[in-house]
Amino acid sequence: MHSNKYTVVYASVLTAIVGASLAIAVGGLKPRQERNALMANRRAILQTVMEVNPQTLEADYQSLVTERVFDLGGKEVSGVEAFSLNLKDEARKPNAQQRLPLFVFSRDGVKRYIVPMQGAGLWGPIGAYLALEADLSTIYGVAFSQEKETPGLGAEIDRPFFEDRYKGKKIYNDGATLEPVAVLRGSGNNTAAMPHAVDGLTGATITLNGVSRMFRDELSRYDRIFATLRQTQ
Numbered sequence: 001m002h003s004n005k006y007t008v009v010y011a012s013v014l015t016a017i018v019g020a021s022l023a024i025a026v027g028g029l030k031p032r033q034e035r036n037a038l039m040a041n042r043r044a045i046l047q048t049v050m051e052v053n054p055q056t057l058e059a060d061y062q063s064l065v066t067e068r069v070f071d072l073g074g075k076e077v078s079g080v081e082a083f084s085l086n087l088k089d090e091a092r093k094p095n096a097q098q099r100l101p102l103f104v105f106s107r108d109g110v111k112r113y114i115v116p117m118q119g120a121g122l123w124g125p126i127g128a129y130l131a132l133e134a135d136l137s138t139i140y141g142v143a144f145s146q147e148k149e150t151p152g153l154g155a156e157i158d159r160p161f162f163e164d165r166y167k168g169k170k171i172y173n174d175g176a177t178l179e180p181v182a183v184l185r186g187s188g189n190n191t192a193a194m195p196h197a198v199d200g201l202t203g204a205t206i207t208l209n210g211v212s213r214m215f216r217d218e219l220s221r222y223d224r225i226f227a228t229l230r231q232t233q
Contacts, residue, residue, distance in 0.1 A: 003094055006093050008125070013046075021109055028083075029062055033159070033202065038083060039057065039058075041059045041083065041116075041129075042057065042058075042065075043057055044143040044145065045061070045065060045103050045105075045114050045128045045129050045143075045145045046057055046060060046061060046064070046065070046105075046143035047129075047141070047143055048112075048114055048129050048130065048140065048142060048143050049105045049112050049114070049131045049140060049165050049172045049206045050064075050105075050107075058223060059118060060092065062154065064105055064106060064107050065103050065104065065105055065106075065114075066103070066104040066106065066158065066221060067081070067083070067102075067103055068082065068101070068102045068103070068104060069082055069085065069099050069100065069101055069102070070096050070097075070099070070101075070102060070228070071098065071099060071100075072098050072100070072221060072225075074224035074225045074228035075228070075229060076228075077099055078200055082103065084098055085100070085101050086118075087116060087117070087118045087218065088098070088118055089220075098221075099142065099227065100221060100222060102114070102115060102222075102225065103115075103116075103129075103231070104114070105131070110134070111134050112132060112133060112134065112140050113131070113132045113134075113136060113226075113229065114129055114130065114131045114132075115129070115130045115132070115219070115222055116128075116129055117129075117130060117214050117215065117218035117220070118218070118229035119210050119214025119218070120210050120211060120213075120214075121146055121148070121149050121157075121205075121206070121207040121210040121211075122148075122149055122152055122154050122206040122207045122210070123148035123150070123154075124146070124147050124148035124150055125146075125147065126144065126145065126146045126149070126157065126207070126210055126211065127143045127144070127145040127146075127213065127214075128142055128143060128145065128211075129142065129143045129163075130142050130166075130215075130216065130219075132168050132171070134233065136172075136229060136230055137171055137172040137204075138168065138169075139167060139168065139169045139170070139171065140183065141164050141165045141166070142166045143158075143163065144157045144158040144162070144163060144211075145158055146207075147198035149204075149207050150176070150203075150204070150207070151201045151203065153199070153202075153204040153207070154204040154206070154207025154208070156201050156204065157201075157207060157211060159207075161227065162201065165191075165198040165199055166181060166193035166198055169181045169195055169197075169198060170195040170196055171196075171215075171219055173196070173211075178219060178220060178223050180195050180196070180212075180215040180216045180219045180220075181196050181197065181212075181214070181215055182196065182197055182200055182214050182216075183196055183197070183198055183199075183200045183209075183211050183220040184197050184198065184200045184213040185200055185205060185208075186202055187199055187200055187201055187202045
């Protein structure tokens with residue numbers, strides 16, 4: 001029968017071996033995980049402006065999308081990769097140090113500008129890619145993401161039927177003042193004559209408040225960038 005000392009040593013060695021194996025496995029999977037996350041983001045970006053073909057996703061992104069980075073003042077910044085930026089991390093920095101990514105889709109002489117956004121829902125983070133027409137006010141499409149919202153309620157934000165409600169809506173009013181789209185409470189609202197509002201979802205008030213807040217907070221950070229782009233078109 002083994003002594004207590006042997007048991008402790010054996011357990012310690014086994015734990016070290018298992019820990020090392022897990023570390024190696026995690027390290028080996030990391031590049032693949034990062035690649036998958038990158039492709040998921042590229043898919044979402046293209047999804048806002050076109051029907052995505054998985055077989056040509058990479059080629060379509062490379063040929064149709066240009067990645068750009070700006071500071072809060074609207075000045076373009078070089079030497080920074082768009083996908084290296086985390087919006088939440090940037091928001092914690094002093095204004096002068098913040099950098100924001102922007103994706104420009106161009107095909108057949110038509111341009112659309114795609115803005116990434118991050119916010120908070122009821123149970124966890126939510127996000128979106130928002131595609132704007134060349135006027136930088138009219139919404140062409142949006143692709144939401146969520147991980148923990150309530151199934152059948154807040155989790156419905158990433159369903160096509162809800163995303164389609166944003167098409168044609170405006171983020172600026174007639175006076176060129178930023179007025180991001182807000183989600184109305186409940187469902188069944190008639191928003192045909194309301195360019196800055198979309199119909200909501202029953203029972204998902206907190207999630208949808210998070211969506212409206214995300215639009216307001218994130219788009220306000222892009223306001224000067226949009227102004228710069230209008231001047232240079």
